[in-house]
Amino acid sequence: AQSRKILTLVLIRESSRVLLGMKKRGFGKGNWNGFGGKVKVGEETIEDGAKRELLEECGLVAPCLDKIGELDFEFLGNPEIMEVHVFKTDSFEGIPAESEEMHPRWFSIERIPYHQMWPDDKYWFPLFLKGSCFKGHFLFEGFNKIISHSLKEVETF
Numbered sequence: 813a814q815s816r817k818i819l820t821l822v823l824i825r826e827s828s829r830v831l832l833g834m835k836k837r838g839f840g841k842g843n844w845n846g847f848g849g850k851v852k853v854g855e856e857t858i859e860d861g862a863k864r865e866l867l868e869e870c871g872l873v874a875p876c877l878d879k880i881g882e883l884d885f886e887f888l889g890n891p892e893i894m895e896v897h898v899f900k901t902d903s904f905e906g907i908p909a910e911s912e913e914m915h916p917r918w919f920s921i922e923r924i925p926y927h928q929m930w931p932d933d934k935y936w937f938p939l940f941l942k943g944s945c946f947k948g949h950f951l952f953e954g955f956n957k958i959i960s961h962s963l964k965e966v967e968t969f
């Protein structure tokens with residue numbers, strides 16, 4: 813049987829730029845990525861977990877997050893599916909600050925560093941940038957190679 817692990821991913825968008833964090837430790841170290849992580853026991857909603865991770869990892873407070881995506885990641889030889897809930901917002905308080913886990917930096921939407929991101933990001937990030945919602949599934953061999961994937965736009969969540 814396949815178990816699922818729920819994770820969050822938060823993208824901060826201003827008109828022509830996106831805030832990403834360089835992951836300094838753990839899963840995905842060395843990649844630019846959104847902010848997020850595991851949902852903790854006691855958190856009422858997945859969105860609450862996402863807001864906490866955003867604050868912990870880059871010091872920003874977001875009163876409200878919009879859910880825009882659900883991405884399933886499977887790794888050959890590992891029965892656990894990672895179910896990543898993707899959120900975005902353009903409204904937040906605070907100034908991005910470095911944490912133990914992330915080094916934040918703004919990127920122009922013309923210069924998203926796909927070559928230093930998870931390999932799936934090149935597929936779905938453009939949907940985020942154009943304002944769409946999406947669902948996807950990616951099967952990895954190791955952490956760098958995608959063997960198969962599916963991705964579709966959805967109306968809403």
Ligand code: 6U4
Pocket residue numbers: 819820821822837838839840845846847848849850865885894896930931932933
């Ligand atoms: P610790 O180190 O225990 O505090 P935590 O912050 O709870 O960890 P973490 O950072 O391991 O969790 O969570 C993984 C993060 O990486 C989540 O934000 C989801 C994101 N992520 C995982 N696979 C991804 C992928 N293939 N593409 C992507 N983001 C991914 O863009």
Ligand code: NA
Pocket residue numbers: 847848849850865869913
């Ligand atoms: Na994290």
Ligand code: NA
Pocket residue numbers: 848849865868869913
């Ligand atoms: Na974290």
